[in-house]
Amino acid sequence: MNLRPWRLKDAPALVRISRHNMEEAPSGYLIADTEEHARELIIHYQLLPKSRGRIYAVWHHLCIIGYVQLLQLHETRWEVGYYMDESKRNHGYMKKALHCLLKQIQKDERIQEIQARVLKNNVASRKVLEYHDFILYEEWDDLLCYRRNKKNTSA
Numbered sequence: 001m002n003l004r005p006w007r008l009k010d011a012p013a014l015v016r017i018s019r020h021n022m023e024e025a026p027s028g029y030l031i032a033d034t035e036e037h038a039r040e041l042i043i044h045y046q047l048l049p050k051s052r053g054r055i056y057a058v059w060h061h062l063c064i065i066g067y068v069q070l071l072q073l074h075e076t077r078w079e080v081g082y083y084m085d086e087s088k089r090n091h092g093y094m095k096k097a098l099h100c101l102l103k104q105i106q107k108d109e110r111i112q113e114i115q116a117r118v119l120k121n122n123v124a125s126r127k128v129l130e131y132h133d134f135i136l137y138e139e140w141d142d143l144l145c146y147r148r149n150k151k152n153t154s155a
Contacts (some may be wrong), residue, residue, distance in 0.1 A: 004059060014064075017084075051110065053070060065085045080098070114147070115147045117144070
């Protein structure tokens with residue numbers, strides 16, 4: 001399992017892994033309903049400076065099985081988001097992908113706090129965050145907000 005930036009030729013894979021209930025992911029997540037839309041998103045994220053965010057395809061056995069993203073919210077506060085192809089869930093891939101991302105950004109001084117939003121009923125995603133030392137800090141109607149302070153933990 002590894003992470004790599006998205007390429008235009010990955011558009012069909014992005015559509016394939018995005019085929020889920022749009023209500024399943026909080027707003028701002030990488031979701032494409034057509035290949036044209038997927039190409040537009042990929043171009044947008046290819047042009048995004050690393051200082052503002054990182055979007056990676058999650059690869060396993062030469063196949064894209066998900067994505068992980070980290071976007072800047074405010075100076076030193078960033079938000080992580082991820083999605084796994086339905087057929088690849090509950091195998092530990094996202095746990096490994098998030099570990100890779102956190103290790104990659106460990107020395108980046110601009111990133112001091114990372115937050116994540118998940119639906120209350122998404123137990124698997126909550127477990128991934130808690131495994132990586134994210135702490136629940138706020139609840140909204142059906143949304144949970146987690147936070148991880150980089151100074152207190154390591155990848």
